Amino acid sequence: MSPAKAVVTDKAPKPLPQFSSAVKYNGMVYCSGSLGLDPKTFAFAEGGVKEQTRQALKNLAAVLEKAGSGLQNVVKANIFLTSMDNFKIMNEAWDEFFPADLDPKPARTCVAVYQLPLGGDVEIEYYTQITDTNLASLRYRLHPQLRHYSREVNRLNLTSQSPYPIYRSLAIFQDASKQPEPHAKDAIDIRAKGDNCHRVTIILHLNIPNSLSTKLIRRNRAGVIGLTIALLLSKDAKNKLFVIAEFMPGDYDIGYASPWAGANFFPTAEQGTLQAQLEQSTWKVLRHLATSVPEACVHFQEAVVYTREEDVGLAGPLFVGPGKEPWWKDVVDDCRGVPSEDLPRGIAAGTKFKTVCINPPLYLSWLVSECRRRGVIFKRQKIISITEAQDAQHPCGRATDIVVNATGLGSKSLKGVEDSTLFPARGQTVLVENDPGYMMAVTAGRDDRKLGYCMTRAAGGGTILGGCFQKDNFESSADFNLASQFMKNVVDLCPSIVKPGQGVEGLKIIRHAVGLRPMRQDGPRIEVDDESMGVIHCYGHGSYGYQTSWASAEMVVKLVGESKRARQPGLKSLL
Known part of the structure; x- marks a missing residue:
C-alpha cells in the first residue's frame, strides 16, 4: 500500500491546522468537507445556497485536480444542508458539474444538519478514485448505434482548387x-x-x-x-x-480540446493562406457527412454572423462590413447578406449561410x-x-x-x-437544452465581454453557448461571471433561444465547460x-x-x- 499523503493547493481555501483539504491513500482521494468559500478572500460566495454550492464544488474540483483525479472519478459524495428547503436549489448547481449524461453518477447522501462551520448553508465531501491512466485497456465510450454500423457510399468525383x-x-x-x-x-x-x-x-x-x-x-x-x-x-x-x-473519447480533461469544441464550420482564415485551403477542402467532406453519413452525427444548420458597429474592419474574415461580401461566399452554401432593416440594434452588418454543426462526443x-x-x-x-x-x-x-x-x-x-511557439487559448462554454433554431455569432472586437455565439449539436447534443479567447490562461474552473455575460449576449441577439419575455433565466443549463485551444504562432x-x-x-x-x-x-x-x-x-x- 502507498503511504497516505496530504493534498495541498492554493486554488482551494486553506484548511485549518487541525486537518488537510484531502488525503491520497491507496488509489483513493478522501476529501474534507468543502464550504462555499472563495479561496482568495475566504468569504462565502454571494448569491445564496446555489452560489455556495458552486463554489464548494469548484474548490473540490481544484483539490481533485491537484491530487491527480477529477470529478469524473467521484465514487461517493456526502452533502450537508442547514435546511432541506434548499435541496432543489443545491441540485441545480450540482447538475452543472455532474451532467445528466454522466454514467455512472457518484453515489450520494444528503442530510439536514442544525449548523455548519462559519455559518455556511451547504458543505460537500467526496471519496474519489485516482484513475490509472496507463491502463492498456480502452476506456473510450462508443455510442451503441455507432459500434458496428456498416455503410457503403459511392465515391464522389469532386474537382478541388x-x-x-x-x-x-x-x-x-x-x-x-x-x-x-x-x-x-x-x-x-x-x-x-x-x-x-x-x-x-x-x-x-x-x-x-x-x-x-x-x-x-x-x-x-x-x-x-x-x-x-x-x-x-x-x-x-x-x-x-x-x-x-x-x-x-469519453474522457474529459481541460487539455483534451476536441470533446469541448462546439463544433461547427465557420471560415475564419485569411484568403490564400494554408488554413483557408485546409478549410475549403475539409468543408467538402463535412458537407458529405451531413448529407450521406448520419452515423457521423453531423447536421446542417442555418447560421448568421453579426458585426458590431464598433468592430467594422477589426474582426477578421468571418465578419464583414456593410455592403461587403466575404471571400468565402462561394465556399459555403446559400451565402447572402442580412438586409439592413433586419439587423439588431448596434449591428452594422450580418451574413447568413448554410453550414454544419457536429456533436463532438x-x-x-x-x-x-x-x-x-x-x-x-x-x-x-x-x-x-x-x-x-x-x-x-x-x-x-x-x-x-x-x-x-x-x-x-x-x-x-x-x-x-x-x-x-505553441500556447493555450482558454475557451469557456455552457451547454443548454434550449434550441434557438439556428447558429449565431457576434464580434467582440477588443472587448471579450461582448463575444457571443451559439450552435446546436447534431443528434440531440444540446446547444453550446460561448465564449472567450484567453491567451496563456490555464484556469480549469468555470468563470460564472463570464458565463453570465456571454449568455446574456446570446439571448440579446438570438432571442428565440428562450421563451418570449424571458432572459438568461430561461436557459436550461446542462453544464459549464472549459477547454484549452492548441494555438500556434x-x-x-x-x-x-x-x-x-x-x-x-x-x-x-x-x-x-x-x-x-x-x-x-x-x-x-x-x-x-x-x-x-x-x-x-x-x-x-x-x-
Whole structure:
C-alpha cells in the first residue's frame, strides 16, 4: 500500500491546522468537507445556497485536480444542508458539474444538519478514485448505434482548387461494409500474412516487408486530428495502425480540446493562406457527412454572423462590413447578406449561410469505431518523448520507422519537439437544452465581454453557448461571471433561444465547460521533421481543428507515402 499523503493547493481555501483539504491513500482521494468559500478572500460566495454550492464544488474540483483525479472519478459524495428547503436549489448547481449524461453518477447522501462551520448553508465531501491512466485497456465510450454500423457510399468525383485534394477522405467510406471488424488480436494476424503488407501503428506503426513501419503517436489526447489521420491511413489495407493516447473519447480533461469544441464550420482564415485551403477542402467532406453519413452525427444548420458597429474592419474574415461580401461566399452554401432593416440594434452588418454543426462526443466515437472496423489498434498510454514513441513496439513485435506526432498542445512539452511557439487559448462554454433554431455569432472586437455565439449539436447534443479567447490562461474552473455575460449576449441577439419575455433565466443549463485551444504562432505545423529521422508533425490547429481536419490528414497521408518510398533500401535519408 502507498503511504497516505496530504493534498495541498492554493486554488482551494486553506484548511485549518487541525486537518488537510484531502488525503491520497491507496488509489483513493478522501476529501474534507468543502464550504462555499472563495479561496482568495475566504468569504462565502454571494448569491445564496446555489452560489455556495458552486463554489464548494469548484474548490473540490481544484483539490481533485491537484491530487491527480477529477470529478469524473467521484465514487461517493456526502452533502450537508442547514435546511432541506434548499435541496432543489443545491441540485441545480450540482447538475452543472455532474451532467445528466454522466454514467455512472457518484453515489450520494444528503442530510439536514442544525449548523455548519462559519455559518455556511451547504458543505460537500467526496471519496474519489485516482484513475490509472496507463491502463492498456480502452476506456473510450462508443455510442451503441455507432459500434458496428456498416455503410457503403459511392465515391464522389469532386474537382478541388486546393493543392490538398480530399479524394481519400471521401473514398474512405466506399467499401467499408465489405470489411469485417477484427478483434484487436486478430487484427495483427490478418494483415501480417503475405509479402505485400504494411503494418501501420497508431502511434502510427507502419510495418512493411522492407522493414519500414510507421507509427502515429497520439500523446495524451485522441483528438479529431489524430483520429482522422488514422482513419485515412487505414484506407490502405497494407497499413497496420496503432494509436497510443492518454485520453480517449469519453474522457474529459481541460487539455483534451476536441470533446469541448462546439463544433461547427465557420471560415475564419485569411484568403490564400494554408488554413483557408485546409478549410475549403475539409468543408467538402463535412458537407458529405451531413448529407450521406448520419452515423457521423453531423447536421446542417442555418447560421448568421453579426458585426458590431464598433468592430467594422477589426474582426477578421468571418465578419464583414456593410455592403461587403466575404471571400468565402462561394465556399459555403446559400451565402447572402442580412438586409439592413433586419439587423439588431448596434449591428452594422450580418451574413447568413448554410453550414454544419457536429456533436463532438459522438463524432469522435464514430471516428474510433470506423478505425477499429478497419483493424486499427488503440492503446492507452502517456508518451513523454519522440524517442519513446520511436522505441515503442507495434503489437506485432516490429520496431517503428515513422512517427506521426499529432499531440496538439502536448508538443509544447513533448521531449524532442518542445515547440515554444505553441500556447493555450482558454475557451469557456455552457451547454443548454434550449434550441434557438439556428447558429449565431457576434464580434467582440477588443472587448471579450461582448463575444457571443451559439450552435446546436447534431443528434440531440444540446446547444453550446460561448465564449472567450484567453491567451496563456490555464484556469480549469468555470468563470460564472463570464458565463453570465456571454449568455446574456446570446439571448440579446438570438432571442428565440428562450421563451418570449424571458432572459438568461430561461436557459436550461446542462453544464459549464472549459477547454484549452492548441494555438500556434505560425499556424499548424504539417511537415517532416528535418532533425528527427522518421518523424512527421501535425499539430497546432488552434480553434479550427474540426474544420481543417480532413485536409490536414490528407497532407499527412501524402507525407507518409513519400517517407515510405524514400526509405527503400539504398536510400540514406527519409525524404
